[in-house]
Amino acid sequence: MIRVLNFFCVALMGLSILALYHVSERTRLAGVDLNRVNRQIAAEHATIDVLQVEWSHLASPERIATLAQSKLGLDNTATVQLSSLELLPRRGEDEAPLTSSPVRNASAVVPSPTDAAGMH
Amino acid sequence: MTEAPTIYQRRIVIGAAICVAAFALVLVRLVDVTLLPSDKHRNARGFSEQVRADMLDRNGEILARDIPTEDLYARPHAFDDKAGAARDLAAATGTDPRRLTGMFTDKHPYVLVARQVTPDTHERVMHLGLPGLDFLPSAKRYYPDGRATAQVLGVTGFDDDGAMVGLTGLEMGLDDQLQDTDHPVELSIDMRVQYILAHEVEENREHFHAAQAGGIVLDVRTGEVLGMVSMPDFDPNGYDRQPGDTTHNIISQDVYELGSIFKIMSFTLATEDHTMRPDEVFKIGNGYKIGKYTIHEAEHMPAVLAARDILAQSSNIGTTQIALRSGGVRQKEFLTKMGLLGRLHTELPAARAPLYPSNWGTIETATISFGHGISVSPLTFAAAAAAVVNGGRKITPTFLKHPGDGRGEQLIKPETSEKMRELLRYVVTNGTGRKADIPGYDVGGKTGSAQKPKMNGHGYTHALITSFCAAFPIDDPRYLVFVLMDDPHGTKETGGFALAGYTAAPLAGRVISRIAPILGVPQRLTTAENVRGRP
Numbered sequence: 001m002i003r004v005l006n007f008f009c010v011a012l013m014g015l016s017i018l019a020l021y022h023v024s025e026r027t028r029l030a031g032v033d034l035n036r037v038n039r040q041i042a043a044e045h046a047t048i049d050v051l052q053v054e055w056s057h058l059a060s061p062e063r064i065a066t067l068a069q070s071k072l073g074l075d076n077t078a079t080v081q082l083s084s085l086e087l088l089p090r091r092g093e094d095e096a097p098l099t100s101s102p103v104r105n106a107s108a109v110v111p112s113p114t115d116a117a118g119m120h
Numbered sequence: 121m122t123e124a125p126t127i128y129q130r131r132i133v134i135g136a137a138i139c140v141a142a143f144a145l146v147l148v149r150l151v152d153v154t155l156l157p158s159d160k161h162r163n164a165r166g167f168s169e170q171v172r173a174d175m176l177d178r179n180g181e182i183l184a185r186d187i188p189t190e191d192l193y194a195r196p197h198a199f200d201d202k203a204g205a206a207r208d209l210a211a212a213t214g215t216d217p218r219r220l221t222g223m224f225t226d227k228h229p230y231v232l233v234a235r236q237v238t239p240d241t242h243e244r245v246m247h248l249g250l251p252g253l254d255f256l257p258s259a260k261r262y263y264p265d266g267r268a269t270a271q272v273l274g275v276t277g278f279d280d281d282g283a284m285v286g287l288t289g290l291e292m293g294l295d296d297q298l299q300d301t302d303h304p305v306e307l308s309i310d311m312r313v314q315y316i317l318a319h320e321v322e323e324n325r326e327h328f329h330a331a332q333a334g335g336i337v338l339d340v341r342t343g344e345v346l347g348m349v350s351m352p353d354f355d356p357n358g359y360d361r362q363p364g365d366t367t368h369n370i371i372s373q374d375v376y377e378l379g380s381i382f383k384i385m386s387f388t389l390a391t392e393d394h395t396m397r398p399d400e401v402f403k404i405g406n407g408y409k410i411g412k413y414t415i416h417e418a419e420h421m422p423a424v425l426a427a428r429d430i431l432a433q434s435s436n437i438g439t440t441q442i443a444l445r446s447g448g449v450r451q452k453e454f455l456t457k458m459g460l461l462g463r464l465h466t467e468l469p470a471a472r473a474p475l476y477p478s479n480w481g482t483i484e485t486a487t488i489s490f491g492h493g494i495s496v497s498p499l500t501f502a503a504a505a506a507a508v509v510n511g512g513r514k515i516t517p518t519f520l521k522h523p524g525d526g527r528g529e530q531l532i533k534p535e536t537s538e539k540m541r542e543l544l545r546y547v548v549t550n551g552t553g554r555k556a557d558i559p560g561y562d563v564g565g566k567t568g569s570a571q572k573p574k575m576n577g578h579g580y581t582h583a584l585i586t587s588f589c590a591a592f593p594i595d596d597p598r599y600l601v602f603v604l605m606d607d608p609h610g611t612k613e614t615g616g617f618a619l620a621g622y623t624a625a626p627l628a629g630r631v632i633s634r635i636a637p638i639l640g641v642p643q644r645l646t647t648a649e650n651v652r653g654r655p
Contacts, residue, residue, distance in 0.1 A: 046187075046188045049186075049187060050187050052185070053187055054264075056182040056264035056265070057264040057265075058182060060264060060265050060311070061311060061316075062265065062266075062268055062315050062319070065315070074341070076633075
């Protein structure tokens with residue numbers, strides 16, 4: 001009986017060693033994969049960082065203003081071209097409160113087709 | 121009576137204890153691996169060589185960030201022709217060939233050829249086909265908005281140990297905070313405001329051929345600096361070098377005799393001490409004698425002026441009479457209280473202390489009342505002027521985002537602040553600041569035109585320092601705009617005049633008209649009369 005038990009224990013130990021080796025090898029491979037993925041993540045983060053900076057550069061107010069002016073013919077809005085909610089006509093009213101006032105008559109210069117020739 | 125354990129029982133207990141300890145260790149390790157956060161992954165954003173934190177504007181836009189680059193190293197012993205390798209590498213990287221030749225022949229085993237090489241440079245170097253070259257990962261500080269933020273953000277460089285450190289601007293002033301790469305530094309700067317200020321200041325500088333120009337936009341309640349510009353500037357990324365480029369910030373690092381803009385302080389003092397009424401009439405005449413000195417006007421003035429018109433027309437003689445009622449001791453005490461005689465401490469380094477006379481007599485009291493004989497930095501003056509209009513409470517300008525009320529000690533009475541706001545509005549509607557009047561935004565402000573002192577310190581040149589300090593909306597101001605021009609020249613449109621009313625006031629007006637809608641300042645075009653008769 002004791003021999004059977006001993007044999008069983010030795011067999012169990014052998015199986016454990018094999019299982020441990022298998023797990024250890026899988027862990028090592030997983031570690032390699034993990035390092036590779038971590039490097040990829042770091043590289044992606046670095047790329048995202050650079051792209052975010054690039055986006056900040058491309059969307060900088062200076063560049064947008066230059067493009068809006070050269071491609072769309074847009075320019076700074078004069079304050080008289082702005083209004084407030086209370087100056088808008090209410091339902092049933094024919095005219096806005098400032099009809100025929102200088103504010104109402106202030107004209108925004110709409111770019112002519114030739115001005116916007118560069119627009120695509 | 122129990123029997124003592126046998127030797128086998130003891131061994132079994134010891135073996136069991138060892139097994140329990142081993143399993144306990146496995147358990148601890150399992151908890152460590154699976155449940156506790158790992159330091160290895162803490163720096164989720166960024167790359168391993170990132171050494172400084174991002175700088176963001178108040179809306180989260182990136183103002184400065186480290187981007188990955190490479191440093192190029194060489195092992196000179198691997199080169200067959202060291203002089204040729206030095207020449208080729210210098211041409212490919214833009215470094216000094218003599219430096220490389222020297223280092224290659226000095227028996228250095230490992231030599232730094234170039235820092236922060238770009239992908240283009242990397243490719244050029246690889247095409248050389250030289251052995252013994254290593255590209256090691258590194259970082260470069262990049263500023264997406266280039267020149268627009270250069271003077272306020274500053275630049276970085278390397279110290280003796282090769283560590284990246286701030287050399288100028290906020291990069292230097294916030295060096296400690298920027299070392300923590302996990303937490304970006306949120307600045308008070310609003311990039312939209314910064315761009316508008318930079319654009320308008322530069323256009324105005326070119327138009328009036330001024331030597332230097334600058335401006336600042338300040339939140340008078342929180343003390344936050346929304347924009348600061350000093351021209352000429354420089355490209356912080358180092359790609360575009362122009363003659364005259366400088367890292368010198370005239371708004372924070374220089375002190376000027378600001379001229380008539382200082383009358384704001386003289387009138388605030390007189391209003392605070394009730395030594396003058398706005399409708400009180402003063403005799404002006406052709407000159408005001410103090411001992412052997414005579415105070416003159418910059419422009420022709422009527423024979424008499426009410427006090428409010430003395431400020432509106434910027435009369436030196438009238439302001440002198442008002443200041444002399446307070447006297448030199450009280451004037452000095454007041455200016456000290458307003459922070460105009462001390463060094464202003466902000467996150468920006470290298471602020472200069474004001475210059476003022478050690479002997480503060482009658483003539484000094486007179487000249488200081490209209491801004492001569494005392495030199496302060498524009499940033500210091502803007503902080504003091506903000507206290508005048510914000511209800512009379514002290515603010516300290518800050519470049520860090522700080523949305524809460526930053527007002528501190530009560531410097532002047534709220535009633536004085538209210539009266540001063542009325543007077544500043546009067547300057548814009550009826551005085552020298554008319555060209556800063558923007559429909560809908562009720563601007564109040566004051567012009568300042570000061571003659572530049574000679575380099576030897578004796579007397580004045582004909583060149584001017586012109587400035588305008590504006591607050592809006594003036595009945596309950598939120599923002600202060602200060603602009604300054606160094607030696608502007610009159611044009612045909614200004615009739616040859618280069619005074620602040622022609623050169624600085626319109627600039628402040630244009631800046632306000634563009635930033636006010638962005639900052640959400642409500643427009644007040646409620647009646648047609650508000651806009652009738654204005655440009």
